[in-house]
Structures are given as structure tokens and as C-alpha cells.
Amino acid sequence: NAGVTQTPKFRVLKTGQSMTLLCAQDMNHEYMYWYRQDPGMGLRLIHYSVGEGTTAKGEVPDGYNVSRLKKQNFLLGLESAAPSQTSVYFCASSYSSASTDTQYFGPGTRLTVL
Amino acid sequence: EDKVVQSPLSLVVHEGDTVTLNCSYEVTNFRSLLWYKQEKKAPTFLFMLTSSGIEKKSGRLSSILDKKELSSILNITATQTGDSAIYLCALIKAAGNKLTFGGGTRVLVKP
Numbered sequence: 603n604a605g606v607t608q609t610p611k612f613r614v615l616k617t618g619q620s621m622t623l624l625c626a627q628d629m630n631h632e633y634m635y636w637y638r639q640d641p642g643m644g645l646r647l648i649h650y651s652v653g654e655g656t657t658a659k660g661e662v663p664d665g666y667n668v669s670r671l672k673k674q675n676f677l678l679g680l681e682s683a684a685p686s687q688t689s690v691y692f693c694a695s696s697y698s699s700a701s702t703d704t705q706y707f708g709p710g711t712r713l714t715v716l
Numbered sequence: 717e718d719k720v721v722q723s724p725l726s727l728v729v730h731e732g733d734t735v736t737l738n739c740s741y742e743v744t745n746f747r748s749l750l751w752y753k754q755e756k757k758a759p760t761f762l763f764m765l766t767s768s769g770i771e772k773k774s775g776r777l778s779s780i781l782d783k784k785e786l787s788s789i790l791n792i793t794a795t796q797t798g799d800s801a802i803y804l805c806a807l808i809k810a811a812g813n814k815l816t817f818g819g820g821t822r823v824l825v826k827p
Binding site for chain 2: 606692707
């Protein structure tokens with residue numbers, strides 16, 4: 603199993619450009635999440651999905667959109683990138699059962715917006 | 717508003733020392749507290765704590781939850797340079813699977 607994979611690993615954008623980050627998991631997990639990590643702030647939840655075709659807002663959703671067309675994939679889109687979106691982005695997935703709360707994380711995408 | 721606060725922010729120790737990290741929280745409908753270790757890339761899962769007073773151990777690492785004090789500690793004994801990392805604490809509430817993270821504690825173990 604590859605676990606949780608993310609593409610790309612690094613990206614540099616200019617302000618106003620758009621891009622999509624792809625997250626894929628092969629563990630048949632129901633739940634998927636997108637976080638951003640900034641220095642000293644831990645991880646903050648952007649959007650999440652509790653199943654194919656469903657998405658919901660997290661703690662810091664503004665400026666981002668997501669889609670979960672297939673169970674194994676969760677896409678994060680930036681329509682018009684801003685320097686404040688410079689961050690490291692992590693995708694995670696988990697089972698839906700309350701008895702297994704562990705989230706498994708991807709390796710991260712480092713995004714710089716100039 | 718839910719809060720997860722970790723202390724200290726960072727610390728530097730020498731190999732062989734013991735480290736104690738703290739996580740305190742304010743959250744309604746608490747379900748579980750999780751500890752993660754983050755080296756250069758993705759956070760990796762260490763422990764999940766649900767019940768108060770029950771210590772979980774894995775090698776030189778151990779953790780315990782105190783629901784009365786709304787806190788948890790993570791201990792690392794006989795530290796090694798490979799323990800250098802950011803240690804993250806996160807909470808899950810009773811409804812849903814969203815994690816709320818603390819800011820992390822950066823640990824540097826010097827040879």
C-alpha cells in the first residue's frame with residue numbers, strides 16, 4: 603500500500619494564479635482532510651470530506667475549494683493564489699469509525715506564492 | 717472556541733535526558749486526544765488516549781491523559797538524536813472526526 607500520496611511535492615505560484623493539489627489514498631478510507639501548517643500554529647483544517655461526493659468547511663476554508671468525486675481522491679483548489687496561502691499543505695485520511703480515530707497523513711506539499 | 721495549548725514551545729536536551737511535554741485543552745464533548753511526531757515530513761501517529769489515568773507506552777515513549785486537569789503529558793526517556801522532531805497534540809470531539817491541533821513542541825536532542 604502506498605498509503606496517502608500527494609502531488610505535487612513543491613510548487614511556486616505567482617499571485618493570482620490557480621492550481622490544484624491532488625491527494626490519493628489506497629486504504630479505502632471514508633474520511634479525507636486537507637490541512638495547512640504554518641510555523642508555530644500546528645495544523646489547521648481547511649476542508650474535509652466524510653465520503654465520496656461530500657465536502658465540508660473546516661477552520662480556515664476561505665480561498666480554497668475542494669472536490670471528492672472519487673472515494674480515493676480529494677482535490678484542493680486555489681482559484682486565485684495569494685501570498686497568505688504560502689504554507690505546507692497536508693492531506694490525511696481515516697476510517698469513519700469512532701473507535702479508530704487515527705488519521706494518516708501524506709508527505710505534504712510546500713507551496714510558495716510570490 | 718476549542719483550544720489546544722502545548723508547552724514548552726521548544727526545548728533542547730542532550731542524549732540520555734528525559735523529556736516531558738504538556739498538552740492542555742478546552743473543548744466541549746471531548747472524545748480522544750492524539751499525539752503525533754513530525755520529523756521532516758508527515759506527522760506520524762504515536763498514541764490515542766481516551767480514558768483518564770491509563771498510561772500508554774511504546775518503547776521509550778509514554779503518555780497519559782488527565783481528564784480532570786484537561787491535560788496530557790508525553791514522556792520520552794533516554795532520549796536519542798532520532799527523537800528530535802516536532803511533537804503535536806490533537807483532539808477529536810464526540811461528533812465527527814475533525815482534529816484540532818496544538819501548536820506543537822519542537823524537541824532537539826543533541827549528541
